[in-house]
Amino acid sequence: MEGLVYTALFAPLAGSLFAALFGMRPKTLLTGVVTSLLLLVSFIASTALLWHVMHVGPVHVKLMDWIVAGDMSIPFGFNVDQVTAVMMTVVTLVSTVVHIYSNGYMEHDKGFNRFFSYLSAFVFSMLVLVMSDNFLGLFIGWEGVGVCSWLLIGFWYHKPDVTRDENPSISPSWAANEAFIMNRIADLGMLIGIFLIYWNVGSLQYDAVFAAVPHLSHALLVAIGVFLFIGAMGKSAQFPLHTWLADAMEGPTPVSALIHAATMVTAGVYLVIRAHPLYSAVPGVGYFVAVVGTFVAIFAASMALVNRDLKRIIAYSTLSQLGYMFAAAGLGAYWVALFHLAAHAFFKALLFLGAGNVMHAMHDELDIFKMGGLKKVMKWTYIYMGVASLALAGIWPFAGFYSKDTILEVAFNEHTYGIWFVLWLTAGLTAFYSFRLVFLAFWSDERYKCYGFHPHEVQRYVLWAMFPLGLLAVIFGWYKEEFVDFVTGLLPAYEVSEHTHHMLPILVTVTLAIAIGGIVVAYVMYHKRLKRSEKVEASLPYRILYNQYYIPILYEKVFAKPYAELSDIAWKEIDLQVVDATVDGIAKVVEESGDATRRMQSGNLSDYLKWMAGGAIALAILAVIVVANG
């Protein structure tokens, strides 16, 4: 089994290094093919591991000792249990699809080889993150995906900065830096959490840490839980560290599909699921996690309602769905969170890849107000995106229905009716904005003609590559029972009470009702043609939502601007006036004294002898004084 674990883990790394060899060269198709094949190998190995875990049991391997110093011993170990196996399979499947897809999508890009190198490096980091058997290994993967995310968001780094009105993300490199810095802030919290664990447990191995949880004080557990969650908030873009995710859409669309929808952003959820013994011990923190998640769910959904940017709408929906996952995990239904994570990975990646097809057809135009009627020219993309949107909206029998419905049941079962209501409302908003997108892009009048676009369907193999995701977006939910049986081998089973059980048909009905209601509203408003109303668009709520509650501007005014000014003061007043002046002063004293004493060196021996005699006398006097004084 060790071989399988290492194959799954290192195949993407090998692909990445291979592609990196050709990084500075013009496009070579070979890199795309090799990395895709190696990803496929990794996926097959992961599936085999999944089977193995299912029928035999978890696999634990130790690659080597890593840090051994005094009492501290942290090995490079990998642990494939139920949760990891699910994560690995999801990650490698979506990655494989995205790799194949990118062969078509990045066809004309100058950085083709570089792109595949980064993308495979990301998959490797992500696998380290989910497979590590200790917190430090997880942190290494955590930082690795952060770096790859930075590289890939800023992939088109040559684009210049523009104003916020022109492009809310300003520029790819700006967005990349924003994402990286936001994550850095959160990572500090995560590091503090890891330090606390190490100080109090003396080990970072998951099993040792979780075995020690009952012996730790409540306050300490709360602190660890909160600090780890701060790390998760950054990676999963939860409020108030959420702004980077929408801006991260500056990256190429396959990147958005893989990193900023299906895998990396779910790392935070994975962390909470992984640390479930810890969060189960402090329900207060869990409740806080759930409340943050719920707030983000509706907060992000509301911003998606009015946005016109194809990718940003989907990005907000990702945020919103991450909120759902945190809500489920926070309420103690860890397997439900994992279930939604997997289902979401499939349909959201599909949705993004579909959006990529549309962008490809529309020459990178993202404004859905300029599209319309695309279903005639892009039938398969339309079907894929329709399926993904149905799954996202939670319509029976698509994957999203099962997972989202279960989250709502959990919220109801926990008697947190507030959370339930907000999530229920969000389900309606989700259905509305998803289908607003679908109707505006694929139905209604063919507005693209006014702008002179000639959309066309993408390559056939690209469409085929998307097929596994499309299939899973439909059928994944049907295997809920099997999924539950499998993951509850590790995660706590979550049973709903008798009362909730009786309420189930009603709950399902009202949830479906609001989802269908959302679709119907979208249909009525947008299916024929785009009706824009100046009055609505000028109204305050619309402008607030359209400008993301003015939070990016607020951050800029409250944090970025003062910080820049502070840096300016530090530079001009402190660095130049104090630090540099001190250093320059020392150099000046040395230089001037050297210049002054240079005259001593006349070359005349007689003068030297005078200096020498003077020095000797001075030393003699000094000696006398020292002796006389003591």
Add this chain to the structure above:
Amino acid sequence: MIGLSHYLILAAILFAIGIVGVIRRKNLLMLFFATEIMLNAANIAFAAISSYTGDLGGQMFAFFIIAVAASEVAVGLGLLILIYRKYGTLDLDNFTMLKG
């Protein structure tokens, strides 16, 4: 009665004369004389203190100094003669090739 301090004062006076000679004189030969005077001042002090404390170490040291001074003069005078042959003068103010 001539005591230790008389010898030491003599040594100090001789040493001071030597130093003044080193500082003031420009002729290399005179510089040598001045150094010799200083060395002998030290010898006198050594011998006096040795006799005062009854320790022969000081006198032994004086002999060493005499030996070192003799060899130094032997080498130094040889160099002096060479310099005089080459430049025709022993005035230090003429030798400033090492001026910085």
